[in-house]
Amino acid sequence: MGVTTRVAIVDDDALVRAGLRMILGGDPSLSIVGEASDGREALDMIATASPHVVLMDIRMPVLDGLETTKALTRRGDHVRIIVLTTFDTDELVVTALRHGAVGFLLKDTSPSNIVDAVRRVAAGESILSPSVTAQLIAKVTGGSDAQRERAVVLLEGLTDREREVAIAVGRGLSNTEISAELFMGVATVKTHLGHVFVKLDATNRVQVARVVHDAELASD
Amino acid sequence: MGVTTRVAIVDDDALVRAGLRMILGGDPSLSIVGEASDGREALDMIATASPHVVLMDIRMPVLDGLETTKALTRRGDHVRIIVLTTFDTDELVVTALRHGAVGFLLKDTSPSNIVDAVRRVAAGESILSPSVTAQLIAKVTGGSDAQRERAVVLLEGLTDREREVAIAVGRGLSNTEISAELFMGVATVKTHLGHVFVKLDATNRVQVARVVHDAELASD
DNA sequence: GTCTCCCTCCACCTTTGGGTTGAGGCGGTA
DNA sequence: TACCGCCTCAACCCAAAGGTGGAGGGAGAC
Numbered sequence: 001m002g003v004t005t006r007v008a009i010v011d012d013d014a015l016v017r018a019g020l021r022m023i024l025g026g027d028p029s030l031s032i033v034g035e036a037s038d039g040r041e042a043l044d045m046i047a048t049a050s051p052h053v054v055l056m057d058i059r060m061p062v063l064d065g066l067e068t069t070k071a072l073t074r075r076g077d078h079v080r081i082i083v084l085t086t087f088d089t090d091e092l093v094v095t096a097l098r099h100g101a102v103g104f105l106l107k108d109t110s111p112s113n114i115v116d117a118v119r120r121v122a123a124g125e126s127i128l129s130p131s132v133t134a135q136l137i138a139k140v141t142g143g144s145d146a147q148r149e150r151a152v153v154l155l156e157g158l159t160d161r162e163r164e165v166a167i168a169v170g171r172g173l174s175n176t177e178i179s180a181e182l183f184m185g186v187a188t189v190k191t192h193l194g195h196v197f198v199k200l201d202a203t204n205r206v207q208v209a210r211v212v213h214d215a216e217l218a219s220d
Numbered sequence: 221m222g223v224t225t226r227v228a229i230v231d232d233d234a235l236v237r238a239g240l241r242m243i244l245g246g247d248p249s250l251s252i253v254g255e256a257s258d259g260r261e262a263l264d265m266i267a268t269a270s271p272h273v274v275l276m277d278i279r280m281p282v283l284d285g286l287e288t289t290k291a292l293t294r295r296g297d298h299v300r301i302i303v304l305t306t307f308d309t310d311e312l313v314v315t316a317l318r319h320g321a322v323g324f325l326l327k328d329t330s331p332s333n334i335v336d337a338v339r340r341v342a343a344g345e346s347i348l349s350p351s352v353t354a355q356l357i358a359k360v361t362g363g364s365d366a367q368r369e370r371a372v373v374l375l376e377g378l379t380d381r382e383r384e385v386a387i388a389v390g391r392g393l394s395n396t397e398i399s400a401e402l403f404m405g406v407a408t409v410k411t412h413l414g415h416v417f418v419k420l421d422a423t424n425r426v427q428v429a430r431v432v433h434d435a436e437l438a439s440d
Numbered sequence: 441g442t443c444t445c446c447c448t449c450c451a452c453c454t455t456t457g458g459g460t461t462g463a464g465g466c467g468g469t470a
Numbered sequence: 471t472a473c474c475g476c477c478t479c480a481a482c483c484c485a486a487a488g489g490t491g492g493a494g495g496g497a498g499a500c
Contacts, residue, residue, distance in 0.1 A: 128348075159446060172427035175487070187449050194489070205487080207392035209426045213433055379476060394456070407479045414459070425457080 005122040008034040008051035010042040010068070011084065012060045016107070020055060023111040030118060039063025043071060046079060053122050054081045055105075058096070066095055073100030080121050103127040151214035154200050162199070165192040169205050170212030225342040228254040228271035230262040230288070231304065232280045236327070240275060243331040250338060259283025263291060266299060273342050274301045275325075278316070286316055293320030300341050323347040371434035374420050382419070385412040389425050390432030 007030050009020050017035055024030050034049030036042035038060045046054060054072075058065040069081050082103035083096045093104055103121050105114065117127045155163055161182075168178040175193070179186045193205070202208045227250050229240050237255055244250050254269035256262035258280045266274060274292075278285040289301050302323035303316045313324055323341045325334065325348075337347045375383055381402075388398040395413070399406045413425070422428045 161447065169426065172422070172424050172430060174424065184447085185449055187451090188447075190488075191447085191449080193487090197488080202392070203488085204392050204394065206389065206426055206429045209429055210392060210433075213430075381477065396456085404477085405479055407481090408477070410458075411478080413457090417458080423458090 004029055004031045005053060005118065006031060006033045006049070006051040007118060008032070008036070008042075008046060008049055008054045010036045010039070010045075010054060010060070010065070011057040012037045013057070016057070020114070023114055024055075024118065027115050027119075030115070039065065039068035039071070042068050043075075046072065046077060051079060053118050054079050055118070056081055056083055056101075058083060058085045066099060069096060069101050070099040082117060082121055082127070151211045154211055155215045157199050158196060162192045162196050165189055166196045166200070166208055167212055169193065169196075170209040170216075172209070224249055224251045225273060225338065226251060226253045226269070226271040227338060228252070228256070228262075228266060228269055228274045230256045230259075230265075230274060230280070230285070231277040232257045233277070236277070240334070243334055244275075244338065247335050247339075250335070259285065259288035259291070262288050266292065266297060271299060273338050274299050275338070276301055276303055276321075278303055278305045286319060289316060289321050290319040302337060302341055302347070371431045374431055375435045377419050378416060379412075382412045382416050385409055386416045386420070386428055387432055389413065389416075390429040390436075392429070 007024055009017050009024075009032065011017050011020070014037070017037070021032055021035075025032060033051050034045045036045045040062050042054070042056070043063075056065045056069060060068075063071075065083055069083070072079055072081065080103070081101045082105055083101045084105055084107055086107050096104060103117060103126060105117055105127070109117070120127050155166065158166060161184075164182055165178055168181060173181065175186050175189045179189045182189070193208075196208055197203065200208055200211050202211070227244055229237050229244075229252065231237050231240070234257070237257075241252055241255075244252060253271050254265040256265045260282050262274075262276070263283075276285045276289060280288075283291075285303055289303070292299055292301065300323070301321045302325055303321045304325055304327055306327050316324060323337060323346060325337055329337070340347050375386065378386060381404075384402055385398060388401060393401065395406050395409045399409045402409070413428075416428055417423065420428055420431050422431070
C-alpha cells in the first residue's frame with residue numbers, strides 16, 4: 001500500500017486535537033482528512049471524509065466515544081477505530097472492543113508509538129497499550145478465576161452419574177426429561193440430585209445450574 | 221532495576237535454542253541461566269536456575285509447554301512465562317494465558333522485538349504479538365455474541381418488575397425469598413414470573429437463569 | 441468373606457413451582 | 471371520558487420438586 005492512510009481525529013479538547021494533528025501530520029504516509037469535537041459531529045464527518053482510521057476519545061459531550069463507535073459499527077462503516085483514553089483504569093476497554101474498536105491507546109503514549117499504532121491499525125493489526133493488554137488477559141483468563149476453580153472442584157467431587165444429572169439440570173431439564181435422557185427412573189434422578197444438593201451446597205436446582213455454568217467456562 | 225534479567229529457554233529444537241541464545245545473549249541486560257528441551261527438564265531446571273523470565277515452546281515431547289506452564293503456576297513459581305509458537309492459528313492462546321503465561325510470541329518475531337518483549341515482560345508488562353492480540357479481542361468480543369445479544373434483547377422485552385424478578389431467579393432465590401427482597405407478595409412474584417416465562421420462552425426457572433446469565437456477560 | 445461405595449429404585453410426605461382466572465389501582469394517552 | 475399497560479394481589483389446582491428412610495445389586499478394596 002503506497003497510498004496514504006486517511007486519518008480522522010475525534011476529541012472534544014482542541015489542544016489534544018492540535019497535538020495529534022502535529023504528531024500525525026509529520027508522517028508523509030498519513031493524511032488527516034477530518035476532525036470532530038463530539039460524537040454527533042464525528043458521525044457526519046466520517047460519513048463524508050471517509051477516513052481509514054479514526055482516533056477517538058472516550059469522554060466527550062453529546063455522544064461519547066463508546067456510543068459513537070457502536071453507531072459506526074452498526075451503520076456498517078468500514079472504519080478502523082482506535083480509542084484514546086487518559087486513564088487505563090477504565091472498565092471501558094472490553095466494551096470499546098466489543099463495539100468494534102480495534103485499538104486502545106493511552107494518551108500519554110509517545111508520539112512515535114502513536115504514529116506506529118495508526119500505521120499498524122491501517123495495515124489490519126490490532127493494537128493495545130501494555131496495561132490494556134494486561135487487562136484484556138485478566139478478562140479472558142480470570143474474571144473470577146477462583147469462582148471457576150471452585151466450581152470445577154465441586155463438580156469433580158460428584159460421582160459420574162451425579163455429575164451427569166447436575167449438567168442436565170444446568171441445561172434446564174426437568175427430572176422426568178433427565179430420567180429419559182440418562183435412562184434411569186425419576187426416583188434415581190431425585191436420589192442423585194439430592195446428593196448433588198448436599199455436595200454443591202445448594203438448596204435449589206438453579207444454584208446447581210450456576211455451578212455447572214461456572215465450571216463450563218473453565219475449559220481446562 | 222539495574223540488575224540483569226535471568227532468562228531461561230525451553231524448546232525441543234536445538235537450533236531454535238541456539239538462535240534464541242544468540243539473540244538474547246547479545247543484550248547485556250539479559251543473562252541466560254538455563255535451557256531445557258522438554259517440560260520435565262524445564263521443571264527441574266527452573267527450580268534450580270530460578271530465572272525471571274522463561275521462553276517456552278508449546279509443542280514439546282514428554283510434557284508440552286501448556287502443561288509445563290500450568291505445573292509451574294500450580295507449584296507457585298514466580299516465573300514470568302512467554303509462550304513461543306510457530307503458528308498463531310492455535311486455539312492455545314487463551315489456554316496458555318489462563319495457565320499463567322504473560323506473553324505470547326510468534327517464532328518469526330524479529331530478534332530486536334524478542335529482546336524487547338523479554339525486557340518488557342521482566343518489567344511486569346504483558347506482551348502479545350499483533351495477531352494474537354486480534355485473537356484475544358475476538359475471544360472477548362465474540363465467543364457467542366449472538367447468544368448474548370439475544371439474551372439482552374429478551375431481557376429488554378421485560379417490564380422493570382419482571383426483569384427484577386428474573387434476575388432474582390437467576391441468583392437462585394425462591395419465590396418467597398424474592399417476594400421479601402422486592403417487597404411484593406408471593407402471588408405477585410408468580411404473576412411476574414409467569415409473564416417472564418412467556419416472554420423468555422422458558423418453561424422453567426433454570427432456563428430463565430440461563431438467559432439472565434448470558435445477558436449479564438454483555439455489559440453494554 | 442466383609443466392607444464400602446456407587447448405582448438403582450421404591451414409598452411417603454411436605455413444600456414449592458407453574459398455570460388459571462379474576463380483580464382493583466394507578467398513570468399515561470387517544 | 472374510556473382505554474391500555476403495568477403492578478399488585480387472591481384463591482384454586484395440579485404437577486413437580488425437595489426431603490426422608492429403606493433396600494437390593496455390583497465392583498473394588500482389605
